[in-house]
Amino acid sequence: MQITLLGTGTSHGVPVPGCSCKTCLSQDQRDIRYRCGAYIWTEDTGILIDTPPEFRLQALKYQIPRIDLVLMTHNHADHVSGFDDLRRYNELQKEAIPVYGNGPCLAGIKGMFPYIFDDAAQIGGGKPQVNLIETKAPFIYQEKITIIPLEVQHGRLAVNGYRIGKMAYVTDCNFIPKESMELLEGLELLILGVLRFRTHATHFNLEAGLRVIQELKPRRSLLTHICHDFKFAEMTSFLPPRGRARL
Ligand SMILES: [Zn+2]
Ligand SMILES: [Zn+2]
Ligand SMILES: [Zn+2]
Structure with missing residues (x-):
């Protein structure tokens, strides 16, 4: 299994437009998210x-x-706004693409892209050809890949994480x-969304995310959905040692 993290920034992305903090002004490619x-x-x-905006x-x-x-994890704009660009893959593959998500997420997508x-x-220039499939229970894609949706709370909103084999994206x-x-x-x-140091109403902060990692003890963890509070080169100084926290 090969996994590519296409982006690891929070909803604003990093750098944040108009921000002059040290992360947003950083020349380090790892601070461009x-x-x-x-x-x-x-x-x-x-x-x-x-399908993020980029x-x-x-x-x-x-x-x-x-x-x-x-x-689909959920239908917030930072996770869905690139949906229209799926149409290029319809052109390449000459068939509709199945899109899985929970009920509210799929209803949200229909509302955001009515055309x-x-x-x-x-x-006109083409519309995505997609089959929306509501999913809560594990399913086997084409008799070869078991996909396990798992419900997690994003504030009051129930969103999906996914487990495939021994990898999970939450x-x-x-x-x-x-x-x-x-x-x-x-x-x-385990790929886990951790927003920042300070607490937040709908996201894990670093401390809470590390508690989850300590409890689950995956062999390796990667943090994603991180905001400009985290300058990559400085993160090793405040993350626990690799062996102890299994990061
Ligand atoms: Zn988000
Ligand atoms: Zn900034
Ligand atoms: Zn969200």
């Missing part, structure tokens, strides 16, 4: 997690060859219910 998404290649299948740029930067299915789902809307949450924690046991890799 597109909005969050991931691309997973496994079993000859390309899986996209979320999706087209990410597809070019990481040379995404094909997208067999899309897993895609309106057969009477003129096609962004935008501030609480993981017990049933979902159990589904996250025995991981090789």
Whole structure:
């Protein structure tokens, strides 16, 4: 399995327009963060997690060859705004792409992109061809890849994380219910959204995220959805040693 983090920035991205903090002025490429998404290649299948606003740029930067299915975490703008650019992959693959998400997320996508789902809307330069599939329970994609959606809380909103094999992707949450924690046991890799040092109403801060990592003890963890409070080169000084926290 090959996993590419297409972006690791919070909803504003980093640098933040108009900000002159040391992270936003940094010349370090690791301080330039597109909005969050991931691309997973496994079993000859390309899986996209979320369609962030920079999706087209990410597809070019990481040379995404094909997208067999899309897993949506939730329909906040920073995770969905690049949805229209899926149409290029319809052109390449000449078929509709299945898009999985929970019910509210899929309803939100329909509301944000009504023309895609309106057969009477003129096609013009093309519309994405997608099949929206509501998913809560684990499913097996084409009899070869088991995908486990797990519900986590993003403030009052229930959003999906996903586990595929021994990898899990959980962004935008501030609480993981017990049933979902159990589904996250025995991981090789946990990708976890952690916003900043200070607490936040709908996201884990660093301290809370590290507590989750300590409890689950994945072999390796990567933090994503991080804001400009975190200057990459300084992070090692305040993250626990690799062996102890398994970071
Ligand atoms: Zn977000
Ligand atoms: Zn800044
Ligand atoms: Zn969100």
